[in-house]
Amino acid sequence: MSEHRPGTQDHPLRVAVVGSGPAGFYAAEHLQSRGDVVQVDMFDRLPTPFGLVRGGVAPDHQKIKSVTKAYDRIAAHPEFRFYGNVELGRDVAREDLLAYYHAVIYAVGARTDRRMGIPREHLPGSHSATEFVGWYNAHPDFRSLSFDLSGPTAVVVGNGNVAMDVARILASPAEALAATDIADDALAELEAGGVREIVVLGRRGPAEAAFTAKELGELAALPGVDVIVDPAALDLPDVSREEVEATPDRNRDKNLATLREIAERPREGHPTRIVLDFLASPVEILGDAHVAGVRVVRNELYRGDDGRVRPRATDDERIIDTNLVFRAIGYQGVPLMGLPFDAWEGVIPNDAGRVLAGDGGGDHRGEYVTGWIKRGPTGIIGTNKPDAHETVDSLFEDLDAGLLDRGDVPGREVLERLLSQRRRDLVSYEDWQILDAIEQRRADDHDERPRRKFGEIRDMLAAISEHKDGEG
Ligand code: NAP
Numbered sequence: 001m002s003e004h005r006p007g008t009q010d011h012p013l014r015v016a017v018v019g020s021g022p023a024g025f026y027a028a029e030h031l032q033s034r035g036d037v038v039q040v041d042m043f044d045r046l047p048t049p050f051g052l053v054r055g056g057v058a059p060d061h062q063k064i065k066s067v068t069k070a071y072d073r074i075a076a077h078p079e080f081r082f083y084g085n086v087e088l089g090r091d092v093a094r095e096d097l098l099a100y101y102h103a104v105i106y107a108v109g110a111r112t113d114r115r116m117g118i119p120r121e122h123l124p125g126s127h128s129a130t131e132f133v134g135w136y137n138a139h140p141d142f143r144s145l146s147f148d149l150s151g152p153t154a155v156v157v158g159n160g161n162v163a164m165d166v167a168r169i170l171a172s173p174a175e176a177l178a179a180t181d182i183a184d185d186a187l188a189e190l191e192a193g194g195v196r197e198i199v200v201l202g203r204r205g206p207a208e209a210a211f212t213a214k215e216l217g218e219l220a221a222l223p224g225v226d227v228i229v230d231p232a233a234l235d236l237p238d239v240s241r242e243e244v245e246a247t248p249d250r251n252r253d254k255n256l257a258t259l260r261e262i263a264e265r266p267r268e269g270h271p272t273r274i275v276l277d278f279l280a281s282p283v284e285i286l287g288d289a290h291v292a293g294v295r296v297v298r299n300e301l302y303r304g305d306d307g308r309v310r311p312r313a314t315d316d317e318r319i320i321d322t323n324l325v326f327r328a329i330g331y332q333g334v335p336l337m338g339l340p341f342d343a344w345e346g347v348i349p350n351d352a353g354r355v356l357a358g359d360g361g362g363d364h365r366g367e368y369v370t371g372w373i374k375r376g377p378t379g380i381i382g383t384n385k386p387d388a389h390e391t392v393d394s395l396f397e398d399l400d401a402g403l404l405d406r407g408d409v410p411g412r413e414v415l416e417r418l419l420s421q422r423r424r425d426l427v428s429y430e431d432w433q434i435l436d437a438i439e440q441r442r443a444d445d446h447d448e449r450p451r452r453k454f455g456e457i458r459d460m461l462a463a464i465s466e467h468k469d470g471e472g
Contacts, residue, residue, distance in 0.1 A: 004405040006102050007036035012079065013399065014409050016101040018088050020044040021051020022381045023371025024107035025071040026388035032077050034396060039079045039412060041101070045087035046140060047427040047460045048435065049075075051109055053381065055139040058165045059180035060172065062450055067381055075429045081412070083419060084427030085457070091422045094338045100415045102404045103366045103395055106339070106355075107388075110331035110346060110372040116157060119284045121327075124148075125291030129162045129328035136169060136190075138183035138455035148290075149193030151323040155294050157282055158328035159202035164215040166326050167198045171225045171272050179448035181439075183455055198274045199320055203281045203299055203311045206233055206259050207240040212380075213254035219274060220262050226273040231263040233278045239301045239309050281311065285325060294320045331377035339367070347376050353391025354398070366404055368395055425461045434467050435460055 006013040013036055017024045020042050028040045048054055050068050057064050075082060086092060088108075097104045113128040115121060125148060134142035154170055156163050169177070174191040182190075202209055206229075209216075220227055234256070236244065244252070259276070279299040286293035298316035301309050333346035340358020342349050348369045349356045355364035370391040371384050379387075398404055419426055427435075435454070443449040454460045 004407040005399070005402065006404060006406075006409070007038065007399065009037050012037040012039045013103070013404070014039050014041070014101045014412070015395070016097045016104045017042045017107055018097070018104065019051060019107035019109060019371070020049035020082065020084075021107060021109055021371065021384075022053060022067070022071075023109070023374075023384040023388055024051070024105070025049075025074050026385045027105050027107060027370050027392055028077075028080060029074045030389050030392035031395075032074065032079070036396075036399070037079065039081070040077070041081045041083060041412070041415065042075075043086050043088065043092070044082070044084050045090075047084045047425075047432065047457060047464075049082060049084065049429070049432055055137045056133055057137075057381075058133075058169060059137060059182035060168070060176065062180065064381065065181075080429070082427070082429035082432065084432060085425050085461070086419060086423055089337055092419070094336070096418070098366065100410060100418075101366075102406060102409055103368065103398075105353075105368045105370055105391060105395070106336060106348065106373055107369070107371045108333075108336065108373050110333040110377040112332045112334055113327070114330045114332050116282060116327050116329060118282055120287060120291075121285055123285055123287050123291050124289070125287070125323050126285050126325045126327070129156070129158070129166050129326045130331060132166060132326055133162065136182050136186035138181075138186075138453035140455060140457050143455045147189070148323055149189055149195055152194055153197045153199065153320065153322040154195045154324040154326065155282070155320055155322050156198060156200045156326045156328055158210075158330070159200070159204070159208075159278075160210040160328060160330070161212055161215050163200055163326075163328035164211045164219055166328055167200050167274050168215075168219055168222065170195050170198050171219075171222055171274050173224050176223070181443075181449060181451045181453055183453060185455075195324070196272050198272075199322075200274065200276050201280045201282060201296065202276070202278045204309060205236060205240050205278045205301060206256060206276075207236055207244055207252055208301075208309055209252075209255055209278075211255070213251050213258060216255055216258050220258055222274075224270050224272060226267050226270045227262050227265075228267070228273055228275045229259050229263040230277075233276075234260055234263055237301050239303050243309055279311065281313065282325070283313070283317070286319065291323050291325055293322055294325055296320055331372065333373045333376070336373075338362075339364070345376055348373050350374055351394075353387075353394045366398070368392075427461070427464065431464045431468075434464050438463050438467065 113130040284295040297313045299311035304310040335341035355367040370388045439451040442452040
């Protein structure tokens with residue numbers, strides 16, 4: 001074995017994980033699992049960890065959010081450190097990480113969203129679901145946004161789980177939201193808002209919908225809400241029927257059964273309604289200074305040359321009057337300085353997590369990806385576990401092959417000196433736990449709320465330092 005092989009007490013393997021969402025934590029967990037001495041340093045640009053579990057998972061999905069208990073256990077490993085409020089490209093450069101670590105795993109997710117590519121998509125009143133979800137989850141990036149919730153009709157474009165989340169939050173009775181950790185201002189504005197009809201547009205049919213049966217079931221069970229599906233939409237076109245017969249898919253079959261049940265329900269005349277409108281694509285946003293409507297075309301389905309069931313516009317058009325449009329048509333990764341990027345897929349090209357040389361060539365030995373920046377914005381939280389394991393297995397293979405041997409990687413104290421010079425408000429995991437406890441205490445006077453989140457970074461940092469000053 002080479003004298004420089006890292007992974008021992010005297011010579012620990014030093015790995016930087018950039019991003020503290022599920023993908024980053026599952027990578028850390030697997031790094032801790034093999035018996036090598038591995039120092040995992042996890043970076044996040046926010047003072048808070050957990051990525052989309054904190055900033056993306058809907059506030060009324062507290063059970064899903066409780067996965068963070070498992071992440072706390074990973075963070076409790078003696079060789080684990082969290083460096084929050086440190087941004088790659090602002091506070092540390094990729095070159096710094098390459099100098100200070102044997103390996104770097106980028107677990108940065110997909111930070112932006114896909115565009116519809118239709119006229120006036122950028123008018124005020126037309127938003128990405130990413131913005132709305134970040135806003136109601138008190139994500140610091142989206143604090144300054146405002147949404148005009150005064151109109152009676154909102155349109156949600158897309159048929160995935162994010163579309164389901166947005167429709168559900170818009171339709172949920174205020175009492176239900178008041179028992180969640182939704183941002184305080186979002187709670188107040190949703191309560192005061194006037195949205196009474198949410199039209200969800202799916203460009204393909206019910207058999208092709210991307211949402212999962214559990215999320216559809218939640219929508220169907222919302223109290224005080226009529227969910228409306230045109231029974232004719234469940235008379236599937238031939239291409240869909242052929243697919244249903246040829247390819248078993250339990251989620252799809254369950255969706256179809258739930259949609260049939262919804263379609264047959266008598267309308268209760270509730271004050272709020274969600275219309276699931278299939279085979280419908282927005283072709284144009286209407287309005288001058290603000291969204292005033294959406295022109296929608298009816299689609300038909302056909303089988304593309306690739307065998308996929310595809311939508312095709314007919315000349316049947318109509319206009320939905322609305323001042324509020326959310327596109328929930330998928331997230332999109334963004335490039336990282338110095339790394340190759342596949343702009344079409346929005347991912348960093350990789351082989352089982354190893355970053356590949358892009359068109360510009362370059363040596364990316366010791367650089368890995370996991371999560372959405374590796375495979376694209378698909379799957380649920382648990383999908384990140386096998387994904388991260390594959391990446392870390394690649395890293396271990398490279399370690400065993402001697403590819404990560406380097407004698408000149410400085411110790412953790414050198415990195416910490418550099419970070420403290422560059423960042424006055426470094427947030428450790430212990431600091432985050434202080435903030436976590438404060439957020440939960442702040443909810444004590446608000447009966448059922450599990451926590452009241454801070455949404456501004458400066459307020460988070462002030463709360464941590466006030467607490468420490470008080471102790472010290
Ligand atoms: P998604 O599941 O990929 O769904 C995107 C939807 O947008 C699809 O219905 C897609 O239709 C549609 N779409 C794409 N381009 C379009 C266009 N130009 N015009 C109209 N419609 C278009 O994405 P997502 O909803 O953002 O979710 C991302 C991932 O997070 C998914 O894996 C999801 O399951 C997961 N997630 C899970 C939960 C949960 O477990 N509770 C909650 C939220 C998100 P086509 O099928 O026709 O392409």
